[in-house]
Amino acid sequence: MTQNTTDDTTGFADLGLGPELLRALSGLGYEEPTPIQREAIPSLLEGRDLLGQAATGTGKTAAFALPVLQRMPAGGKGKEPTALVLVPTRELAVQVSEALHRYGRDLGARVLPIYGGQPIGRQLRALERGVDVVVATPGRALDHIGRGTLPMDALQMVILDEADEMLDMGFAEDIESILQETPEDRQTVLFSATMPARINVIARRHLQDPVRIQIARDTPAPGEEPLVRQSAYVVPRAHKPAALGRVLDVEAPTAALVFCRTREEVDQLTETLNARGYRAEALHGGMNQEQRDRVMGRMRNGTADLLIATDVAARGLDIEHLTHVVNYNVPSATESYVHRIGRVGRAGREGVAITLVEPREHRMLKTIGRATKRQITVEKMPSIADLRARRLELTRAALQESLLEDNLDRFRGVVETLAEEFDVMEIALAAVKLAHESSGAAADEEEIPEITMRPERDRDGRGDRRETSGRGPRRGRAPSGGMTRLFVGIGRSSRVRPQDLVGAIAGESGLSGRDIGAIEIADRFSLVEVPEASAEDVIEALRGSTVKGKKTVVRRERYEAR
Known part of the structure; x- marks a missing residue:
């Protein structure tokens, strides 16, 4: 059974949710369900298995979290969990757990995230006291099952969130082992951004007559700009660090996530960018959980504005103020590109996805464009003159904001004293020069050769x-x-x-x-x-x-x- 229609007039109250959940959604400011929520929630409340294809940022967490909470036993809560949510990364485990806590506060829902890198003793004590929903990475879930500390007999629902990423990360055998330990009459829900053949194999094996839902990202109406602007620059390999800096300077992102292929490339590029005056942080699989937490803390509090990461390390991340994603290399698979650009343009926010393309990679870029049915515009690398003009524009905007919002009276005496000797326009020019130079707008004199692509x-x-x-x-x-x-x-x-x-x-x-x-x-x-x-x-x-x-x-x- 496949569902792909939506009714724009449907509200949360029409989906069959209980009053406690409706109050929680109203308190959080949720006014109407997203398409994936309209399609999934009624079927899940009926107890149907579900196979859903939905990109990151479409609201799929609430689509399964709300039915999980509503289907918890109404009477006294037992010690054993009634729902298990499997996710690929520690970061996503925390995000899903926090969402379940917010939605289920009035229900008294006991939600426990379990993942590697956290002291297992804390998880053991929480499981011993009793929980309703466990949100786990596959490896740590299997560890607890082997210890006998994660009982599965009372499970009513099992949710695989971002299943394609879990398979890409090598969790296929772990998922199979976990599902074999769960009750046969459980309700099984699988969400994935893409639908490779391996996902369909799992669905045929473990889902019973599932409802199938496919929700695409909102596409812009003719003449409208897409939420995620996708572009590319063709750059020789030797000039890529300089090209990245040039693009970042022109784009001036609030926060950017730069994807690299290897740990070594992440470390090297982070060092290069910091040497050029950026505030960059590295994130890859060679870092322990404490290091990862420190990095994410600096990104979220604005201490750093560039995160250089590998695909595996960046999976499951949700940085609210992220505006740009940069592919330092063309991804080797379309699925990787889809997941990467899914980090921006979420919840109606605009975003930018930029790819630096070596001349020999341009065929893969064309393949990605055809597969995603999106126009990836190949643009001309900004020149030194373009960069200087952009930096001056940023200085002008900063000065305008100060003129409109700041109290400048305390500086009036300085200007009046200088005006006795110099023309007011000359004073203003000198002030703009100092403001411009103090912003870190150093001259970038490195020429980046322009590449003209030849026919393939x-x-x-x-x-x-x-x-x-x-x-x-x-x-x-x-x-x-x-x-x-x-x-x-x-x-x-x-x-x-x-x-x-x-x-x-x-x-x-x-x-x-x-x-x-x-x-x-x-x-x-x-x-x-x-x-x-x-x-x-x-x-x-x-x-x-x-x-x-x-x-x-x-x-x-x-x-x-x-």
Whole structure:
């Protein structure tokens, strides 16, 4: 059964919710349900299983939290939980638990979040006293089940929230083990932002005749701007730190979340941005819970305004004043892009999603644009002149705000004294100059080369790693800046593909796949671009190894300009 219609006249009172929940929603300022709440709540109150596809920020937490609270036993509460909510991260566990507390205050709901990084003794004592709803990460839930401290016999509802993220994080086996411990007659609810095949496998195995709901993010009417403005800039790898700084300066975000691929990249970029005068914090899986909590505290209280993070570390985050998400690299999967931009544009707020694209990544960006059915505009990198104009505009806006709101009388004596010697316009110009310079608007003189994208000729999805047609590569072409070309004595006749060469180099040397540039394959040899500084290391590493099971010659290309 699939539901995808909505009735805009429906209010919370029409959904069958009890008076305690209606009072709580009214007190919180909730006036009418969102589409996912209108669709899900009646079915869940009837006891139906449900499979819901809803993006972050559509109100799905209340869609399952309100029925969970309403279906708690009306009489005396027992010690064992009647509902279990599984979530991918500690941060989301806390958010869902807080929401359940707010909605269920008048019902006296006992809600307990359990997750790694928190002293287990505190969780054990709370479970011993008795709880109604447990909100848990899969690993810690399984730990408690193994200890016998999380009884499952009384469970009436099990909710999998952000199920696709839990699968991406490797929790598939844990989820299966947990569900096998729950009563067969339980009500099972699964919410996911995307619906990969693995989600449907879980649904077929564990949901009984589920109601299926698909709620998309609100799309703007023709002529209206979308809530999340999506854009991209094509930037050479060597200039990406400067390009990120340029874009941040022009955009002037209230708070921004920058996604990187690896922990090392997070740490390096955080250090670079702080050296450039930004207030950046790192967040990745190599940090313990105490460190993560300190970082999030600084973001939420405004001490920091840039969070540099990996995908795994940033899952489940909800930073209310977040205005920008930046992909420092093009995400490797459409689902990752969807989850990342879901951090902004929530609850009707506007947001901006920006992607820095290396020339060889632009094909993946086009794939993401087609898959999401959203226009990702490739824009021209702001020039130094654009940046200076933007900084002056920010200074002007700050001065205007001060003129309108501040009490400036205490400075009148300074101006009157100077006016005896200088023209008032000159005094104003000097004051603006000092205000502008004190704002940290240092000159940015680094030129970022403009890249013009050529028509795509790639056959294998690797951006500008082209396999040439005809008899062989164009050997007269110079390598890209900072790169050198290696000759590898194996080619198309040995069925070598670009991914084989990337795998061999990345597997034997210290380079990663993204460090490798253009690859051109001829019948009997191939040419591979690698960073000049790493060329000798790559040659030495490949000297004793094989490609496609064959030993081969690897040396610098004998390049001759034509």
